[in-house]
Amino acid sequence: MKLITILAFISLIICGQTYAQQLTTTSFQKEENMKDQDHYTFQLSDQVTREKVxxxxxxxIAITADLYIPKKHGTVxxxxxxxxxxxxxxxEQASGxxxxxxxxxxxxTLAFDPSYTGESGGEPRNIASPEINTExxxxxxxxxxxxxxxxRNRIGIIGICGFAGxxxxxxxxxxxxxxxxxxSMYDMSRVMAKGYYDKLTAAERTNMLEKMSQQRWEDASNGTPAAGPRNLPEKLSxxxxxxVVDYFNYYRTPRGFHPNSLNSNGAWMATNALSFMNMPLLTYIKEISPRPVLLIAGENAHSRYFSEDAYKAAAEPKELLIIPNAVHVDLYDKTDIIPFDKLTTFFNNNLQ
Structure with a gap:
């Protein structure tokens, strides 16, 4: 894929700035999912209980999450x-x-909706923040x-895709x-500030910031922030x-669709990228040490380089696991590919 084509999709998937067509929901979304806001993309296991908290x-900001507890547990x-x-x-998707x-x-375990999205609180809706989402x-x-x-002395975290950073x-x-x-790690601050593979030119970055800066005047005049275009198209061209095809095949089909998901059924605010573009998330990654880091990426994932570079930047103890033949979204929901055995061993060994 030529660089210009890749750059054209930076805003479509991440920032919502350049893909201007407004799209409607698919008939599948209307008929099957919109009627059920509690729709999950996976069946509830008979080995656990799930409670909304x-x-x-x-x-x-009020956070809504799902708490999962093994049914077979003692008092310890x-x-x-x-x-x-x-x-x-x-x-209700991958994190769940x-x-x-x-x-x-x-x-x-606790799977939570980030601030300003899903069932969690925060106004305006559909924005992200490197600081607040870290919080x-x-x-x-x-x-x-x-x-x-x-x-409380044995708590770990898992970040998927953009929430890995x-x-x-x-x-x-x-x-x-x-x-x-x-x-399937993304460093959202890096990709927004520099583009995929760090190929965003200074002129392109300036142009993006200029448009978002001017958008702020319009938002202030209107009294409300404007939404960007939908994150994914109704149909592929x-x-x-x-x-992008891989994202579509997860978020816009019965496989992974959820009406509350911005990638399935919505859009970020037009100025969403602003705070990410000058606040690098991984500045202090070395300070995780001596606590361990495990980075998992697909061999054929377009995002693989984020995990590889984070691995280089992190201090020991650290491990990079590359899953053969896997692409980015395979690690969202393909339980025969996601290395749950490795994750289990990792947390059993390090949450002692």
Whole structure:
């Protein structure tokens, strides 16, 4: 795929700036999913219980999450894992699947909707923040550490896709997080600031910032921020990069669609990228050490380089696991590809 084509899709998937066509929901979305806001993309396991819970982060934003607990547990406090991602997804999608699977393997788990999205609070809707979304992980640790069933000295996190970068940032600053794993990692601050493969030119970056800066005047005049275009098209035209096809095949089909997910059924605010473009998330990644980091990526994932570069930047103990033949979205929901055995071993060994 030529560089110009890849750059054209930076805003479509990440920032919502350049793909101007407004799209309507598909008939599948209208007929099957919109009637059921509690729709999950996976079946509830008979080995766990799932409870919707609510708490607030440090900024007072109400967070909604799903708490998964193994049905077979004793009275001894257990290790716990907080999970979120991908960027633009909700807890009924990949993070919930991860949470349920890790609960089946003996952990108390929490899959949460980030601030301003899904069922969590925050106004205006559909914005992201490197600071507040980092805080969302720490707020999840707050909540888990207050549960009688959880040993607060044995809490880890998993970040998927764009929330992998936020998870690493949280682990670098929040010393209560004893181990962090990521899958299909994106560094959202890097991709927004520099484009895919760091190929965004200074002129292109300036142009993006100029448009968002001018958008702020319009938003201020209107009294409300404008939404960008929908994150994914209703139909594929046939000339999209393969990674866009992969996203479409997850978010816009019965496989992974959820009406609350911005990637399935919505759009970020037009100025969403602003705070990411000058606030690098991984500045202090070395400070996670001596706590362990596990980075997992698909061999054929367009995002693989984010995990590889994070691995180089992190201090020991660290591990990079490349899954043969896998693409980015395979690690969202393909349970025969996601290395749950490895994740289980990692957290059992490091949440002792």
């Amino acid at each position: 609510h708490y607030r982060n440090r900024y007072g 406090p257990m290790a716990a894992i907080a999970i979120s991602g991908p960027f633009g997804a909700v807890k 699947l991860y949470a349920q699977t890790m609960a089946e393997r003996g952990f108390v 969302d992980f720490s707020a999840a640790v707050d909540f888990l550490g207050l549960l009688p069933l959880v040993d 936020m998870g690493l940032n949280a682990a670098s600053v929040d010393k209560r997080i004893k181990a962090v794993a990521t899958t 046939g000339n999209e990069p393969q990674f």
